[in-house]
Amino acid sequence: MNIKLNGADHTLSDDASVTTLVSHITGRVVDSSGQAADGRKIGVAVARNSEVVPRSQWAATALAEGDELEIVTAVQGG
């Protein structure tokens, strides 16, 4: 399926969930609770179609064609 990720076109397998996407983008294994399996903080948040998806819901949230996803993290500022 085709989605928008952080404003750019992105192609994913049809059964992809938010967890699949986060794992793919960060290169980290993400467990069912939305934490990185390596025990270190993953430090990202996800909004799907302008709604925040809590990390506890990442695994259960299936993506759909045309979804607009934002993945954000902490950067220098303030």
Add this chain to the structure above:
Amino acid sequence: MTTASTEAASTRTDALVIDGVEFGSRLIMGTGGAPSLDGLGAALLASGTELTTVAMRRYSPTETGSLFQLLVDHGIRVLPNTAGCFTAKDAVMTAELAREALETDWVKLEVIADEHTLLPDAVELVDATEKLVDRGFKVFAYTNDDPVLALRLENLGATAVMPLGAPIGTGLGILNPHNIELIVSRASVPVVLDAGIGTASDAALAMELGCDAVLLATAVTRAQNPVQMGEAFKHAVIAGRLAKQAGRIPRREHALASSAMEGRAEFL
């Protein structure tokens, strides 16, 4: 018996308490403007800060190193901000994302009016504070040096109020010390002087005016020697706090001799 040294030590351990969390340092650092993560880490360590702001932006896989991980590794608590937000709606969304990403309900609320002044938009700021407090956030409200607005934000449930000394990044220091003193005198939440700090004496002045803490970024990250400037601010904040607690002498119109006039030797 209380000795001079134990008295001084106890003064130095008076902790900053925000939302029940104790901080040994009253210097809150920002992270904007540093050319590299390594240099930033060294400057943060030199400053002794225990609380540091970050911005929330799109994740980039090409970014090397994680700022969040750097702060976690150094035991520095993270304070996400809503920098770049012009409306309450954007600020609330950014705060929600920060809460998810960084697992904290603390947020430095920044709602600016325009990119030219970067000054807070009072109307949006009030609206956003109300909404975020409703949603269970601990709001650190970045505000104008307006005593009326500061009190309004506190009454809406802000955890701390953060009046600016001068516009962000200007290094002009504290433009209206009287207003800062007025804000401090009426506040019952921590007051953090935020923005406009240029050099160490500005931070010392903020503490002498009665602020509970100082927040700065550019003054360190863009200094010619950020590590040394970080250390300078560490001492400035401590010195200002001690001076405030020690109680300064009143200002006088005319000179006052500190040596007695009696008992002077007489010369022919």
